[in-house]
Amino acid sequence: MWLHRARVTRGNGRAGNPLVAKLMQFAPLSDGDVVVLEEMCRREERFQPGTNIVVEGETPRAAFVITRGLAHRYRLMPDGRRQILTILIPGDFCDLHGFLLKAMDHSVATSGPTRIAAIDRETVMKLVLNHPRIGAALWWSAMQEQAMLRERIVALGRRSARGRLAYFLCELVWRQRAVGMAEDHAIRLPFTQTDLADTLGLTSVHTNRVLQGFRRDELITLERQRLILRDIERLQAISGLTPDYLKLSSTPSEVLRYFDDLERDRAPPSLPEDP
Amino acid sequence: MWLHRARVTRGNGRAGNPLVAKLMQFAPLSDGDVVVLEEMCRREERFQPGTNIVVEGETPRAAFVITRGLAHRYRLMPDGRRQILTILIPGDFCDLHGFLLKAMDHSVATSGPTRIAAIDRETVMKLVLNHPRIGAALWWSAMQEQAMLRERIVALGRRSARGRLAYFLCELVWRQRAVGMAEDHAIRLPFTQTDLADTLGLTSVHTNRVLQGFRRDELITLERQRLILRDIERLQAISGLTPDYLKLSSTPSEVLRYFDDLERDRAPPSLPEDP
DNA sequence: CGAGGAATTGAGTAGGTTCAAGGCCGGTGG
DNA sequence: CCACCGGCCTTGAACCTACTCAATTCCTCG
Numbered sequence: 001m002w003l004h005r006a007r008v009t010r011g012n013g014r015a016g017n018p019l020v021a022k023l024m025q026f027a028p029l030s031d032g033d034v035v036v037l038e039e040m041c042r043r044e045e046r047f048q049p050g051t052n053i054v055v056e057g058e059t060p061r062a063a064f065v066i067t068r069g070l071a072h073r074y075r076l077m078p079d080g081r082r083q084i085l086t087i088l089i090p091g092d093f094c095d096l097h098g099f100l101l102k103a104m105d106h107s108v109a110t111s112g113p114t115r116i117a118a119i120d121r122e123t124v125m126k127l128v129l130n131h132p133r134i135g136a137a138l139w140w141s142a143m144q145e146q147a148m149l150r151e152r153i154v155a156l157g158r159r160s161a162r163g164r165l166a167y168f169l170c171e172l173v174w175r176q177r178a179v180g181m182a183e184d185h186a187i188r189l190p191f192t193q194t195d196l197a198d199t200l201g202l203t204s205v206h207t208n209r210v211l212q213g214f215r216r217d218e219l220i221t222l223e224r225q226r227l228i229l230r231d232i233e234r235l236q237a238i239s240g241l242t243p244d245y246l247k248l249s250s251t252p253s254e255v256l257r258y259f260d261d262l263e264r265d266r267a268p269p270s271l272p273e274d275p
Numbered sequence: 276m277w278l279h280r281a282r283v284t285r286g287n288g289r290a291g292n293p294l295v296a297k298l299m300q301f302a303p304l305s306d307g308d309v310v311v312l313e314e315m316c317r318r319e320e321r322f323q324p325g326t327n328i329v330v331e332g333e334t335p336r337a338a339f340v341i342t343r344g345l346a347h348r349y350r351l352m353p354d355g356r357r358q359i360l361t362i363l364i365p366g367d368f369c370d371l372h373g374f375l376l377k378a379m380d381h382s383v384a385t386s387g388p389t390r391i392a393a394i395d396r397e398t399v400m401k402l403v404l405n406h407p408r409i410g411a412a413l414w415w416s417a418m419q420e421q422a423m424l425r426e427r428i429v430a431l432g433r434r435s436a437r438g439r440l441a442y443f444l445c446e447l448v449w450r451q452r453a454v455g456m457a458e459d460h461a462i463r464l465p466f467t468q469t470d471l472a473d474t475l476g477l478t479s480v481h482t483n484r485v486l487q488g489f490r491r492d493e494l495i496t497l498e499r500q501r502l503i504l505r506d507i508e509r510l511q512a513i514s515g516l517t518p519d520y521l522k523l524s525s526t527p528s529e530v531l532r533y534f535d536d537l538e539r540d541r542a543p544p545s546l547p548e549d550p
Numbered sequence: 551c552g553a554g555g556a557a558t559t560g561a562g563t564a565g566g567t568t569c570a571a572g573g574c575c576g577g578t579g580g
Numbered sequence: 581c582c583a584c585c586g587g588c589c590t591t592g593a594a595c596c597t598a599c600t601c602a603a604t605t606c607c608t609c610g
Binding site: 073075077078079081082083085097098101105106139143146147149150151152153154156157158200201240 | 432
């Protein structure tokens with residue numbers, strides 16, 4: 001386990017598996033669990049920037065994991081305007097249950113060169129059934145995802161443009177740090193200002209001005225798709241965020257028990273799962 | 276089963292169990308399932324308007340079901356402003372999994388005289404383990420809830436005040452119709468204009484003006500906490516909503532199979548669960 | 551009848567949008 | 581190598597939606 005932790009935090013993410021890194025935050029995984037996850041991510045596929053992975057209205061055939069790069073869920077309005085719903089970073093397990101839906105209510109596209117591993121339904125079921133710890137971690141990460149959706153509602157409903165931007169940038173950096181994809185407070189951000197605007201519910205023009213304000217105030221640097229947070233203190237103050245927001249990431253001993261219980265009920269004389 | 280359907284749709288909701296009505300949309304429930312659900316809702320508790328059910332920062336002890344009235348999740352900003360995240364109507368099963376969290380990131384309060392049945396952790400687990408169909412329906416309704424969160428993000432990010440209001444009112448009426456709590460296009464709406472504003476991400480003053488605009492245009496009636504949609508066509512046009520939005524509510528045969536499979540794996544020679 | 555919360559109205563302001571034009575690349579073809 | 585092209589970023593100016601502040605009226609309830 002320590003070995004994996006080490007691999008995850010070393011380097012700029014090229015090394016560790018972000019999915020493993022993410023799930024380890026939530027539940028202690030056995031070596032067997034880790035191997036399965038890594039194996040699952042092996043069959044990754046490359047996508048050009050701006051490629052649609054899932055399209056609104058279509059029937060999703062499989063779940064998928066982002067292994068590298070960046071993607072986003074979005075919705076197009078009848079008049080052509082766009083709202084980006086969430087950003088997907090490496091380690092995000094998408095549409096875990098969604099593959100049973102008959103039609104997507106939104107699309108997913110890559111926002112830079114991105115690698116994605118598709119996980120078919122069969123595999124997902126086996127994964128959850130045979131690896132309760134992974135199930136627990138996935139459940140937990142679904143909770144976190146929901147929390148992020150709520151946070152977004154608060155941001156769009158009650159924060160100023162500056163607040164939204166500050167919040168968004170902080171969140172993105174934190175998330176990437178959490179899966180070992182960022183040293184310091186810098187990340188790669190393959191987003192145009194229009195993308196940013198569509199995320200924040202603003203105009204690209206106004207986003208531009210706010211962005212410049214941030215640069216002038218030396219809060220951030222953003223050039224050539226490289227974002228650096230220069231003054232996190234002040235950024236947090238602007239975003240008005242509760243500092244312990246993602247505190248979900250503590251050890252949920254109760255949750256583990258819950259899932260272990262499920263497992264016990266499920267396969268009475270269950271075989272040992274770890275080698 | 277037909278009997279229950281009948282009870283649900285008759286009258287103004289005082290008759291059928293809204294939870295049953297809601298879950299029946301998603302999965303066919305056995306009579307045994309229905310009995311269990313009804314029994315579970317029997318131990319309901321009454322709350323005055325504006326009572327906090329769950330408070331941000333606290334550790335949730337149980338899940339709960341709204342059996343009558345209305346409630347809402349909300350978040351307070353450091354400066355005292357409020358954002359209402361979602362509205363909870365009868366039949367909503369809240370924090371189904373949340374009871375494992377160590378701290379809520381938002382609060383829940385009633386918005387009128389409301390009745391709520393608390394469901395302790397023990398019961399939830401048994402419910403899901405012994406009644407796969409209920410599990411399936413709950414899972415499905417969680418999907419729907421997520422879809423509503425996304426819809427909200429789109430609304431706050433990309434719709435005008437009129438659009439938001441129109442959308443919100445339509446959604447609320449539809450949801451209540453779906454659980455048999457509304458005849459026609461009228462519902463009880465125990466919301467102050469400030470509540471509305473905090474839901475829509477607006478000011479109460481501006482909400483007031485938009486509301487008056489709607490009345491002037493004979494789109495709605497709203498007095499003494501009674502809301503009537505007078506021109507749904509036009510309201511939908513204003514809200515710019517995709518008409519088939521909640522189309523989730525079709526029969527998910529695949530989902531049923533999925534859960535039935537889970538059940539089969541779980542308890543090989545399982546006892547009959549229904550009397 | 552008085553009190554307090556909610557709804558309503560007005561006037562001034564601000565944050566963000568719209569429209570439009572120009573500048574800065576990075577890529578492509580001659 | 582240069583010229584051209586298409587995104588993207590940047591800037592200005594006018595405009596408008598929604599906010600702020602403040603006062604008045606309306607309701608409901610004790």
